[in-house]
Amino acid sequence: MADYWQTFFRKNGKSLALFLLMSVGFWMFLMIILPQVFMLDFSLRTNVPPPLWGTDAHSYTVEHYKYMLYGSAQSTQSYNYVDLSVFGRTILAAIFVTLIDLALCYPVAYYLAHVAQGGWSRLMVMSLIIPFWVNELLRAFAFKIMFGSTGIINNFLVWVGILDQPYDFIRGSVALYSGLSYAYILLMIFPIYNAIESLDKNQIEAARDLGSPWWRIHWRVVIPHAKPGITSGCTMVFMLTAGALAAPQILGGPSSLWFTQIIYQAFNQAGNWSRGSAYAIILLATCIIFVLLMMRVFKVKLGEIAR
Amino acid sequence: MSADVQLDNVWIRFGDFVAAREANIHIQEGEFFSFLGPSGCGKTTLLRAVSGFLDPSDGRVLIGGQDMAGIGPNKRPTALIFQNLALFPLMTVWENITFALEVKGVGKQDRRKKADELLELIALPGQGEKMVNELSGGQKQRVAIARALAAEPSVLLLDEPLSALDLKLRQHMRTELRVIQQRVGITFIYITHDQGEALTMSDHVAVMSQGVIEQVADGNTIYDKPESAFVASFVGENNLFTGKVKETSDDYAIVDTASGELRARNAQRDGRAQLSTGDNAYVFVRPESLKFVDDRKFDNQIFAHVDQQEFEGNFWQVFFNVKGSDKRIKLSMVNDGRSVGHGLGDEVPLGFNADLAVALPEGVLAAE
Numbered sequence: 001m002a003d004y005w006q007t008f009f010r011k012n013g014k015s016l017a018l019f020l021l022m023s024v025g026f027w028m029f030l031m032i033i034l035p036q037v038f039m040l041d042f043s044l045r046t047n048v049p050p051p052l053w054g055t056d057a058h059s060y061t062v063e064h065y066k067y068m069l070y071g072s073a074q075s076t077q078s079y080n081y082v083d084l085s086v087f088g089r090t091i092l093a094a095i096f097v098t099l100i101d102l103a104l105c106y107p108v109a110y111y112l113a114h115v116a117q118g119g120w121s122r123l124m125v126m127s128l129i130i131p132f133w134v135n136e137l138l139r140a141f142a143f144k145i146m147f148g149s150t151g152i153i154n155n156f157l158v159w160v161g162i163l164d165q166p167y168d169f170i171r172g173s174v175a176l177y178s179g180l181s182y183a184y185i186l187l188m189i190f191p192i193y194n195a196i197e198s199l200d201k202n203q204i205e206a207a208r209d210l211g212s213p214w215w216r217i218h219w220r221v222v223i224p225h226a227k228p229g230i231t232s233g234c235t236m237v238f239m240l241t242a243g244a245l246a247a248p249q250i251l252g253g254p255s256s257l258w259f260t261q262i263i264y265q266a267f268n269q270a271g272n273w274s275r276g277s278a279y280a281i282i283l284l285a286t287c288i289i290f291v292l293l294m295m296r297v298f299k300v301k302l303g304e305i306a307r
Numbered sequence: 308m309s310a311d312v313q314l315d316n317v318w319i320r321f322g323d324f325v326a327a328r329e330a331n332i333h334i335q336e337g338e339f340f341s342f343l344g345p346s347g348c349g350k351t352t353l354l355r356a357v358s359g360f361l362d363p364s365d366g367r368v369l370i371g372g373q374d375m376a377g378i379g380p381n382k383r384p385t386a387l388i389f390q391n392l393a394l395f396p397l398m399t400v401w402e403n404i405t406f407a408l409e410v411k412g413v414g415k416q417d418r419r420k421k422a423d424e425l426l427e428l429i430a431l432p433g434q435g436e437k438m439v440n441e442l443s444g445g446q447k448q449r450v451a452i453a454r455a456l457a458a459e460p461s462v463l464l465l466d467e468p469l470s471a472l473d474l475k476l477r478q479h480m481r482t483e484l485r486v487i488q489q490r491v492g493i494t495f496i497y498i499t500h501d502q503g504e505a506l507t508m509s510d511h512v513a514v515m516s517q518g519v520i521e522q523v524a525d526g527n528t529i530y531d532k533p534e535s536a537f538v539a540s541f542v543g544e545n546n547l548f549t550g551k552v553k554e555t556s557d558d559y560a561i562v563d564t565a566s567g568e569l570r571a572r573n574a575q576r577d578g579r580a581q582l583s584t585g586d587n588a589y590v591f592v593r594p595e596s597l598k599f600v601d602d603r604k605f606d607n608q609i610f611a612h613v614d615q616q617e618f619e620g621n622f623w624q625v626f627f628n629v630k631g632s633d634k635r636i637k638l639s640m641v642n643d644g645r646s647v648g649h650g651l652g653d654e655v656p657l658g659f660n661a662d663l664a665v666a667l668p669e670g671v672l673a674a675e
Binding site: 200202203205206207208209210211212213216220221224225 | 358359360379380381382385386387389390391393394395397398406407409410411454455458
């Protein structure tokens with residue numbers, strides 16, 4: 001270890017090495033670790049107004065975690081069905097959105113990596129990226145307008161005759177799922193694209209030459225090779241979807257609450273930072289555990305994702 | 308089950324570029340056939356047309372007498388061994404070998420058994436559970452062969468499969484491939500730029516240059532009776548004299564060169580002599596056919612200055628400068644205990660017989 005630091009300093013020079021260490025350290029500690037530690041600390045303390053912070057009244061407790069499970073003491077119900085069901089629905093919806101993105105992006109990524117050629121493939125990549133220069137909120141509002149009862153989609157479907165009267169895509173959560181799927185599509189496409197692109201074309205041809213139909217080529221050759229990329233994409237989309245706030249706020253129907261909205265309410269409306277922190281920690285921990293579990297099921301190592 | 312392969316007036320174009328031109332070949336059932344040529348000559352393109360990854364722009368590919376138009380690579384009775392082998396790195400050796408059977412829906416038990424049989428054939432018994440990357444280069448080579456054979460093809464296509472191996476292993480695998488081919492008895496079509504491979508293994512060789520098949524014959528004929536300047540210069544080593552045909556008689560041509568008048572066989576193609584009086588011509592003489600003039604009588608005699616001598620153990624290689632040419636000529640002489648007997652710069656008479664020299668129409672030469 002001492003050797004490692006010595007070579008590190010010698011290779012980069014003193015000033016650059018110091019800068020690298022400080023910037024990485026600053027990023028890791030101040031921007032990532034410290035806020036999370038504060039959140040954890042907050043989540044384990046009683047909810048008291050800021051003047052009382054640091055006094056005895058600001059003591060340690062697990063009441064906020066309990067609240068998530070059992071609700072308030074005055075409640076007649078034995079469990080906190082409202083928050084739990086929102087939580088469950090959020091996780092399920094995030095899984096659903098991840099699967100939609102995977103189904104959409106795998107073929108596109110494969111096409112980009114192995115079928116499209118030169119200029120055409122660059123054009124496709126550009127047309128994927130450029131829409132994301134538009135602000136996330138603007139895109140969400142654009143979706144809201146598009147999916148509105150007098151939006152272009154309803155108008156078109158009614159005009160073609162598929163629908164008799166406009167369908168409420170907002171209430172039906174179609175707008176929300178579409179918006180969320182679209183929001184993180186690049187995070188799914190590029191890891192898969194990178195993974196598939198490194199596959200030797202000859203392997204695909206070899207499988208074909210040995211009599212394999214196209215689906216088996218994907219099942220046995222392409223997908224196993226692209227697995228780290230697929231995992232990486234799914235992880236990012238799942239994490240970000242479960243933690244999304246803007247899209248559910250704008251595109252969600254009146255009856256569909258996202259778990260992040262509950263956290264938001266706890267912080268900004270109920271003034272209960274401790275409960276908000278506890279809920280945020282629960283969401284984070286659940287997502288991490290879920291992802292690690294999935295990686296174990298699909299036999300992907302953490303290191304492979306970073307490739 | 309073996310099958311013959313026929314290329315019937317096959318043309319392959321990529322835009323304006325012609326990768327293969329008017330290819331007409333009949334590869335007999337069960338033979339070991341090689342396409343030999345420098346890289347970019349179109350040999351791999353023709354192989355891809357046979358395997359089905361590429362459709363001819365014109366003409367037909369027939370396998371076992373059946374036109375292959377519209378039949379994809381997964382439906383053809385061919386199996387291809389890729390230049391880089393293209394084994395599946397995420398599968399075990401035995402899964403690799405039996406992939407073709409898995410595709411056909413053969414059960415796991417039967418596949419394992421077949422894999423063991425094939426592992427026995429390629430002399431890797433008990434190695435089925437290994438991953439491909441745990442094998443050495445030669446072992447991977449054999450796994451690739453087994454994987455292709457498991458598909459029970461009528462025709463096995465090999466795209467320079469030995470090029471990644473070191474020299475010793477390559478020579479060993481040549482013999483092994485020939486043995487496997489004779490054992491399974493199916494047609495092998497072999498692509499190579501290595502004339503040693505083509506000549507040692509093949510029943511017939513097609514020499515290609517710039518998309519054109521220059522000559523199809525057995526190795527001996529290719530070496531001794533080249534039909535074009537390209538074949539003469541590409542296969543083996545050859546000394547070249549350029550000149551004009553002065554006269555032709557019977558099967559010989561007399562060519563007027565800077566080294567004097569040389570008499571050589573007038574090369575034939577399709578039963579007809581290729582040169583007539585007044586043509587620009589090349590005369591080719593193999594280094595081993597060139598001799599120091601002693602008391603023997605030779606049809607041709609030239610004078611040359613010794614430029615360099617190389618001792619190779621079993622052979623002496625002697626290089627000469629000749630008048631009217633900036634290319635040196637070379638003489639190979641078996642080391643029978645005598646020295647070359649000439650010093651550098653000496654002018655010495657060299658001779659060769661007309662039967663061992665060939666006169667060909669001027670044409671494209673192989674790059675050195």
